[in-house]
Structures are given as C-alpha cells and as structure tokens.
Amino acid sequence: MIAATYAIPDLLVFIAAAAMVLVGAVGVISFRNPVHSAISLILTLLGVAVAFVEQEAHFLAAVQVIVYAGAIVVLFLFVIMFLGIDEREDVSVEPLIGQRPLAYASVLVTVGGILAMLSRGGWVTGAQTVTGPTEVMNGTTPDNVMAVGQSVFTTYLFAFEATAALLIIAVVGAVLLARRERVTEEGVEVA
Amino acid sequence: MTIPASWFLTLAAVLFGVGAFGLLTRRSALIMFMCIELMLNAVNLTFVTFSRSLHDVAGQASVFFVMVVAAAEVTVGLAIVVAVFRRRRSAGVDDLSELKG
Numbered sequence: 588m589i590a591a592t593y594a595i596p597d598l599l600v601f602i603a604a605a606a607m608v609l610v611g612a613v614g615v616i617s618f619r620n621p622v623h624s625a626i627s628l629i630l631t632l633l634g635v636a637v638a639f640v641e642q643e644a645h646f647l648a649a650v651q652v653i654v655y656a657g658a659i660v661v662l663f664l665f666v667i668m669f670l671g672i673d674e675r676e677d678v679s680v681e682p683l684i685g686q687r688p689l690a691y692a693s694v695l696v697t698v699g700g701i702l703a704m705l706s707r708g709g710w711v712t713g714a715q716t717v718t719g720p721t722e723v724m725n726g727t728t729p730d731n732v733m734a735v736g737q738s739v740f741t742t743y744l745f746a747f748e749a750t751a752a753l754l755i756i757a758v759v760g761a762v763l764l765a766r767r768e769r770v771t772e773e774g775v776e777v778a
Numbered sequence: 779m780t781i782p783a784s785w786f787l788t789l790a791a792v793l794f795g796v797g798a799f800g801l802l803t804r805r806s807a808l809i810m811f812m813c814i815e816l817m818l819n820a821v822n823l824t825f826v827t828f829s830r831s832l833h834d835v836a837g838q839a840s841v842f843f844v845m846v847v848a849a850a851e852v853t854v855g856l857a858i859v860v861a862v863f864r865r866r867r868s869a870g871v872d873d874l875s876e877l878k879g
Contacts, residue, residue: 594780595842597780597781598781601781601786603786604789605785605789608789608793609789609792609793612793612796612797612816613796615800615809615812615813615816616796616797616799616800616803616804616809616813617796620804621808621809624808624809624812625812628812628815628816631793631816631819632815632819633821635786635819638789638823638826639826640785641781642827642829642830643830644826644830644838644871645827646838647822647826647838647841647842647845650842650845651822651845654845654849655815655819655845655848658849659815659848659849659852662852662853662856663808663811663812663852666808666856666859666860667808669860669861670831670859670860670869685801686802687803688800689802690798690802690803691799693798693802694799694802697794697795697798698791698792698794698795701791701794702791705784705787705791706784706829710782710783710784710787711783711784711787711827711828711831711832713798731838732833734838734840735835735838737835737840738835738836738838738839739839739842742836742839743839743843746843747843750843750846750847753779753846753847754805754846754849754850756850757849757850757851757853757854757856758853760791760853760854760857761813761853761854761856761857762857763857764854764857764858764860765857765860765861766862767864774808778821
C-alpha cells in the first residue's frame with residue numbers, strides 16, 4: 588500500500604537514509620570505545636547527507652560530507668589518538684542514582700511532545716517563501732547551489748561575515764587553550 | 779509522489795532524542811560532544827525539511843550557519859578536552875566535579 592502511494596526509488600532511499608542515521612546514532616551512544624563511536628558518527632552524518640540529497644539540498648549534502656564527515660570526525664579521531672584515550676568506558680556503572688531512568692523519561696517526554704505537537708499541527712504550516720527565490724527551488728532552474736549562494740551572499744551577508752570572524756576567533760582560542768606551558772627558572776614560559 | 783515531510787521530521791525527532799539520551803547518560807566528554815553533533819544534525823534535517831516544504835531557501839542558509847558554528851564549537855571544545863586531559867589525565871566529566879561552587 589505504501590509502495591503504491593510513493594515512488595519505489597524515493598522510498599528505498601528514505602529507508603536507507605533512516606537506517607544509516609538511526610544505526611549510527613545508536614552506535615555512537617552505545618559503543619564503549621570512543622574510536623568506534625566516532626566511526627558510527629560518520630555513518631549517521633552520511634545518512635543525513637543522503638536525506639539532504641533526497642530533499643534536493645545538494646549543496647548542503649556536499650558540505651555535510653566535506654565538513655562533518657571530513658573535518659569534524661577527523662578532528663575527533665585526531666584528539667582520541669593524540670590523547671590516547673581509547674580505553675573503554677564502563678557503561679554499566681551508574682554514578683548518579685536514577686540518572687538513566689530520568690534520562691529515559693525526559694527524552695521520551697521531549698520526543699513524544701515534539702511528535703504530538705507536529706502531528707496535531709499538521710506537520711508543516713507557515714508562510715511559503717518569505718525570503719528565498721521560489722523558482723529555483725521549484726525546479727525551473729535545477730541549481731540548488733545558486734539559490735543557497737544568492738541567499739547567503741545577499742540576505743545573510745552580515746551573518747556570513749560574522750561567521751568568518753567567529754571561525755578565526757575559534758582557531759585562535761583553540762591554539763591558546765591547547766598550547767603547552769613550560770615552567771623554567773625565570774617563570775612560566777610558553778612553548 | 780515524494781516522501782512526505784512528516785517522515786523526515788519524525789526521523790529528525792528520533793535522532794534528536796537519541797543524541798539527548800547519550801548526552802545525559804555518557805560520561806566521556808568526547809562522546810558527549812558527538813551526541814551534541816547528533817542533535818545539531820537532527821535540527822539541520824528539520825531545517826532542510828521545512829525548507830523543502832515551504833519552498834524557502836532560508837532554511838538551507840540557516841543550516842549552513844549551523845554547520846559553521848558546529849565546526850567552531852568542536853574546535854574550541856576539543857581544545858578544552860585536551861587542556862583538561864593534560865591536567866587530569868582523564869577525559870571524563872566526573873573528574874571536573876570540583877568546578878562546582
């Protein structure tokens with residue numbers, strides 16, 4: 588019945604994306620070794636990229652693979668290897684009493700609340716196209732990159748420049764935080 | 779007919795829940811950062827779904843900015859993890875309990 592309503596390729600792609608996302612996410616929170624968690628984080632990120640492609644957000648799918656699966660997970664793996672903290676964390680101990688049942692309850696309430704609100708409100712409501720160019724999204728010009736680029740470099744130009752400053756500040760801050768201090772006779776020397 | 783938006787929104791909500799559960803239960807700072815990434819990705823998926831449904835490219839521009847902020851956050855956060863590890867020889871958040879007042 589479902590297959591009759593929706594096109595088979597779309598359905599298969601969605602099922603594949605959902606399986607990748609959920610299997611990867613459960614892997615991230617259940618593997619004891621941080622390296623394994625990072626690897627299954629890649630699976631989730633690629634699944635989200637597939638979902639982006641299915642929703643015709645091609646530029647974001649590419650950025651997702653390059654920035655997230657490429658840069659961020661590599662940074663995670665680099666820190667894990669650099670610190671040598673690939674020892675296993677014992678997930679069975681519960682240092683705070685009642686932490687896990689409370690976490691279960693609050694997550695269930697949150698997700699259930701989100702889904703109940705969405706389904707009662709008809710899932711997607713709101714004004715169509717306040718800022719973006721529709722004709723590009725509607726498929727007359729099949730160029731998602733152009734639409735996003737026009738939006739980022741005109742409407743959101745100030746935010747774009749602010750993120751550039753943010754990235755510089757973050758890099759400087761990371762270097763400052765991670766540098767090693769060496770104590771000599773003259774005092775603290777920064778190496 | 780294409781896949782309805784409700785399916786993607788449900789997937790994003792479940793992904794957010796899994797990330798939130800991991801953040802609340804795991805004690806390694808690295809894993810907690812990965813769970814934050816999961817939650818950010820769930821929000822990104824929601825943004826893109828609404829962008830498709832409402833034919834508005836602003837949602838995709840927002841996702842672009844979320845990705846930049848996530849990259850900056852991971853950079854600084856992992857630097858903090860490295861600095862804490864140098865001092866404490868551990869990346870567990872329980873070892874930072876004396877930070878409370």
